[in-house]
Amino acid sequence: MIPKLIIHGGAGKRPPSNRQREIQKVLEKLLEAAYPVLLEKGAVEGVVSAVGGLEDNPLFNAGTGSRLQADGKARLTASLMDGQRQRFSAVINIERVKNPIRVAHLLQDEMFTVLAGREAMAVARAKGFRPYNPITKERLAEWQKHYKGEGTVGAVAIDSNGNISSATSTGGRGFETPGRVSDVASPCGTYADKLVGLSCSGLGEDIVNVALAVRVAMRVNDGMGLKEAMKLSLKELEAIDGKAGMIAIDKEGNALCIYNTQFMSYAVK
Ligand code: GLY
Numbered sequence: 001m002i003p004k005l006i007i008h009g010g011a012g013k014r015p016p017s018n019r020q021r022e023i024q025k026v027l028e029k030l031l032e033a034a035y036p037v038l039l040e041k042g043a044v045e046g047v048v049s050a051v052g053g054l055e056d057n058p059l060f061n062a063g064t065g066s067r068l069q070a071d072g073k074a075r076l077t078a079s080l081m082d083g084q085r086q087r088f089s090a091v092i093n094i095e096r097v098k099n100p101i102r103v104a105h106l107l108q109d110e111m112f113t114v115l116a117g118r119e120a121m122a123v124a125r126a127k128g129f130r131p132y133n134p135i136t137k138e139r140l141a142e143w144q145k146h147y148k149g150e151g152t153v154g155a156v157a158i159d160s161n162g163n164i165s166s167a168t169s170t171g172g173r174g175f176e177t178p179g180r181v182s183d184v185a186s187p188c189g190t191y192a193d194k195l196v197g198l199s200c201s202g203l204g205e206d207i208v209n210v211a212l213a214v215r216v217a218m219r220v221n222d223g224m225g226l227k228e229a230m231k232l233s234l235k236e237l238e239a240i241d242g243k244a245g246m247i248a249i250d251k252e253g254n255a256l257c258i259y260n261t262q263f264m265s266y267a268v269k
Helices: 017-041 042-054 100-107 116-125 136-145 203-210 211-223 226-239
Strands: 004-012 076-082 087-093 112-115 153-158 164-170 190-192 197-202 243-252 256-261 263-268
Touching: 004 017, 004 042, 004 243, 004 256, 017 042, 042 076, 042 087, 042 100, 042 164, 076 243, 087 116, 100 116, 100 164, 100 203, 112 211, 116 164, 136 153, 153 197, 153 243, 164 190, 164 197, 190 203, 190 211, 197 203, 197 211, 203 211, 203 243, 211 226, 211 243, 226 243, 226 256
Parallel strands: 004 197, 087 112
Antiparallel strands: 004 153, 004 263, 076 087, 076 164, 153 164, 190 197, 197 243, 243 256
């Protein structure tokens, strides 16, 4: 199997064209940085490295540069699924951590793989994650205007052994009710098994209402082609006026991105 990596910088409103070019350039650069990790260490490490890089870039609504909830706090959510082990792990609404995806990674080998809030932060601290403020001036200015949006980052990979993994990270919708939980907290937003992996973006409530990533994956597991499964599932999302996008890779190495938002940035290698 030729290893493949697809990453996204979120689905949502179309940014101005100079911003689009900037986003694309950053995505290509981060893809080049993460691909060798996929080659050397496999799919799980590959997607964690890609999403870690995306979290570190303030252009995207994840990690540094996350949107703030209505009370002015950045609560970050990230999830990881190892398709080979069929194991999902996540941190939900964690605060003051630089890379939530790395905390989710660490939880892969724990008995309890999904942790939320202060308790998630306490576990991260105990494991050596230092306090970090992910709030940027730009996001603070957005919050002051009560800006609501969307945005997520994600990655899906297949490695040389044919193992598939996916990862997603987000700061959420912006100015949402404090404690609101994103689709990224569940397999609706991040899913992988032995046949397919997906990472979603868009309006989390819509993604949860159709269990988007799982919906596509179950179709692929039942024998439908990846493209058809993604298209049909997006059509069903549209039937409830949902807005989202997703990236995916199947066991044949097909890598696809589809969305019904104005825009979704992605790159594939
Ligand atoms: N899809 C990201 C969110 O709604 O939180």
